[in-house]
Amino acid sequence: MPQVEGPLKQRSERRLNYGTGDMISANLEPVWEMSVEISRGPRGPLAAALLAVFTSDPAAAADVLRRVPVTSAAQLDDAVRAAQPGDMILIAPGRYRSKLRFTGRNSGTKLAPIIMTARDGLGTVVIDGAGADITVKFSASAHVQIKALDITGGGYHGAFFDSGAHDIVIDGSRIYDNHGRGPLNSHAELKGSGGKGRPRQITITNNEIFHTRHPPGGNFQGIDCNFCDDFLIAGNYLHDIREPTSEPYSHYDRGACIQMKSTSQNTLIERNRIARCHIGIVLGGEGLASPEHRGGIVRNNLIYDSDEIGIAIVNATGGTVTHNTLFRNGEAIRIAQDGRYPESQNQVDVTNNILDGPIRAMTEWEGTIKGNYFLEPNLADQVFRNPSARDFRLRATALAVIDQAVGMGSKVSNDYDGFVRPQGAGADIGAFEYRP
Numbered sequence: 001m002p003q004v005e006g007p008l009k010q011r012s013e014r015r016l017n018y019g020t021g022d023m024i025s026a027n028l029e030p031v032w033e034m035s036v037e038i039s040r041g042p043r044g045p046l047a048a049a050l051l052a053v054f055t056s057d058p059a060a061a062a063d064v065l066r067r068v069p070v071t072s073a074a075q076l077d078d079a080v081r082a083a084q085p086g087d088m089i090l091i092a093p094g095r096y097r098s099k100l101r102f103t104g105r106n107s108g109t110k111l112a113p114i115i116m117t118a119r120d121g122l123g124t125v126v127i128d129g130a131g132a133d134i135t136v137k138f139s140a141s142a143h144v145q146i147k148a149l150d151i152t153g154g155g156y157h158g159a160f161f162d163s164g165a166h167d168i169v170i171d172g173s174r175i176y177d178n179h180g181r182g183p184l185n186s187h188a189e190l191k192g193s194g195g196k197g198r199p200r201q202i203t204i205t206n207n208e209i210f211h212t213r214h215p216p217g218g219n220f221q222g223i224d225c226n227f228c229d230d231f232l233i234a235g236n237y238l239h240d241i242r243e244p245t246s247e248p249y250s251h252y253d254r255g256a257c258i259q260m261k262s263t264s265q266n267t268l269i270e271r272n273r274i275a276r277c278h279i280g281i282v283l284g285g286e287g288l289a290s291p292e293h294r295g296g297i298v299r300n301n302l303i304y305d306s307d308e309i310g311i312a313i314v315n316a317t318g319g320t321v322t323h324n325t326l327f328r329n330g331e332a333i334r335i336a337q338d339g340r341y342p343e344s345q346n347q348v349d350v351t352n353n354i355l356d357g358p359i360r361a362m363t364e365w366e367g368t369i370k371g372n373y374f375l376e377p378n379l380a381d382q383v384f385r386n387p388s389a390r391d392f393r394l395r396a397t398a399l400a401v402i403d404q405a406v407g408m409g410s411k412v413s414n415d416y417d418g419f420v421r422p423q424g425a426g427a428d429i430g431a432f433e434y435r436p
């Protein structure tokens, strides 16, 4: 008999105060069934439910209480509108012209999130916003997980988080070309906006986020956030968000693959591959409040072929930029004044990065610079395994970076590939530990 964890066992034994919508959690190995009597208040049992509990996928962090198969856009719209905790919406292969809205009424719970995924895996399902402003929107919603979907065709945004949305996961998906409403002066593939309640604990992992074409405009990003807390942006491939043609607001709004601003805080940006953007990462920016970013860690990222800047630090305080590898960017790192808050200051530590050029400070700033290696272009073949293929793993001849990191501290415990640091005699500079 599988072991049943707390709430179910306790409640089923005591028969106390169930209500419809109450969630029952269990960590179970095979598919099995149980009989549960649901009651509420002094009038006794109201309903009996037979629950099928599916947890056959050990990778699933959640308990799935109901599978909701979807084969048409109408079914998808209905499934989202009526979604309840524990729903797994399984979308059959196809292209779905839909705009999907998650709110407080169709949210999951911590133990029983709503999961929406392609039944047959990535590449089989396209959610096409078909010109709607936003393709998938999370307003005041919580505990929803999106996996293995192509999200495209929106007018301004692929996914949007506002009104205090929290604990949302966007994983293993492709978000691209949600820029149907030109010019690109208010576009981000993924956007957080906290004016009506700060989005928090949003997880954006293992996605491909990109443009296939570059319409004109001057305010567009891959991921952009105003007033956002505790975002995790990890393991994504962001690329080809570039070629701004104007500057309507901020210099740093222009083709940034990731920008976290307007008092956003504690963003963790790690193990992303960021290629061919206009700017790789903007920590801070020129947004709506100062300091634009507090805290935060940018670590173990690969940033290359950015037209203008690899990493821009703009009115950020308390941040750490460490163990990144930068290559062939217009500039490596720029530290700049926030034009909207000229009294603002930057305070950031920049350590143990492989940089393809100097740290360019355009304003006074505070922080620690140590352990960085400034790569001479003609030495790339000695340092990297295959720089022309953008493989930045280290060669044995990279003596200037292998075991040469200083003061690594507690903010970096592994590398881009997930291997524990340090390997060998010490930690290595850049995003990779050398492994023979």
Ligand SMILES: [Ca+2]
Binding pocket: 402, 403, 422, 423, 424, 425, 426, 427, 428, 433, 434
């Ligand atoms: Ca090492």
